[in-house]
Amino acid sequence: MTKPTFNVDNNxxxxxxxxxxxxxxxxxxxxxxxxxxxxVAGNLAIADADGTAITYPVSAGDIxxxxxxxxxxxxxxxxxxxxx
Numbered sequence: 001m002t003k004p005t006f007n008v009d010n011n012x013x014x015x016x017x018x019x020x021x022x023x024x025x026x027x028x029x030x031x032x033x034x035x036x037x038x039x040v041a042g043n044l045a046i047a048d049a050d051g052t053a054i055t056y057p058v059s060a061g062d063i064x065x066x067x068x069x070x071x072x073x074x075x076x077x078x079x080x081x082x083x084x
Contacts, residue, residue: 015033015034015035015083015084016084017083017084018037018081018082018083018084019033019081019082019084020079020081020082021036021071021080021081021082023045023071023072023073023076024070024071024072024073025070025072025073025074027070028069028070029068029069029070029071029082031084032049032067032068032069033067033068033082033083033084034065034067034083034084035063035064035065035066035067035082035083036063036064036066036068036071036080036081036082036083037062037063037064037080037081037082037083038058038059038060038061038062038063038064038078038079038080039060039079039080039081040060040078040079041058041059041060041078042057042058042076042077042078042079043055043056043057043058043075043076043077043078044056044057044058044064044071044076044078044080045071045072045073045074045075045076046064046066046068046070046071046072047068047069047070047072048066048067048068048069049067049069051069053070053072053075055075055076058078058080064080
C-alpha cells in the first residue's frame with residue numbers, strides 16, 4: 001500500500017474543505033482527511049496507515065476524529081463526508 005500524503009499534521013485550525021466519500025476497498029484517500037462526518041447511520045469500515053481495518057457502528061451526526069486512509073466498501077453501510 002502506498003503511503004498517502006499527511007499534509008495537515010499538527011495543524012490546530014479547523015478543517016476548511018470537505019468532500020463526499022465513496023467507499024472503495026482499493027482507494028487510498030489522498031490527502032488524508034482530518035476527520036469523517038457521518039451523514040447516514042450504519043457501519044463504517046475504515047483502515048489506518050498500516051492497513052489495519054476495523055468496522056464501527058456509527059450514528060448520523062457522529063464526527064470520527066480519526067485520520068483514516070481508506071473507507072472500505074466491504075462492511076460500510078454508513079454515508080460519510082471527509083473533512084480536510
